[in-house]
Amino acid sequence: MDWRDVTVYVNGDEYTKTIPVQMTLAEFLRDELFLTGTKIGCNEGECGACTVILDGVAVNSCLVLAVHADGKNVLTIEGVSEGELHPLQQAFLDAGAVQCGFCTPGMIMTAKALLDRDPAPSREVIRKEIEGNLCRCTGYNRIIDAVEKAALMLQKR
Template sequence: MPSADRGPNAVHVKLSINGVTRSLEIEPRVSLLDALRERLDMTGTKKGCNQGACGACTVHVDGRRVVSCLTLAIACEGREVTTIEGLANGRLHPVQAAFVKNDAFQCGYCTPGQIMSAVALLEEGHAGDDAEIGEWMSGNLCRCAAYPNIRQAIREVRDATV
């Protein structure tokens, strides 16, 4: 008999999240976001619009940023998922530290997704100037309008690694 919370068509999935393999029984239609938050109690990744429009749920899959609300968990089997919880690795990542130093958050709800996107854009080499930063961060919305501080944090990390 299928479990009420797993549905009648649950499948076994192994996900590598922040370097740890986790096993789940989920329906194939479960998003990566819901698997993280509801099945694995990893609540650092935020659910904003649940339509891929705000970027609050941004995580890395094999080093590339994705909106986890539109990514099926089952599609991540055999791939490495990195969440905000796995970014620090025991101490603040330079982008996290720069966000704190530059007050690049206000309510903090979008911050995990903003940080994950900022890390990716720096690694991708898309932080040449404010216009480029704005373009490559455009998928991450901040309702508090902390954009100038977010750009400053990104510039600070960019300049420290040059």
């Protein structure tokens, strides 16, 4: 097997590990760092449950090699709260946007990447942005409500 040393900055912490090149970033987060908030659903980029923010943009961590995160910043669901719940997390709870919860971490990371770029997106923009995140429970409307709510909370800050 082909092994490499990598240093990845996850949620602000530095981690150095020796890993096989075929390990995905999703597996690195879950199995090496035990950050199991990031979920693996389809493992082929369809469902978005493994979405994390890599150097500022949302990616499917199942389609990124962990070695390609070497030297980069990764933000996962474990890193979004700042002492108290992040407005997105609070809004998801308030709006009833969480049912089984499996899609929620990925959904929140996609929404965070959107709000970081566009602090006041329309419902249409939100709907389009979460096109790569499947939810089989909510019917999406409450998720869109939650992202709108979070955008307002963040604007008031």
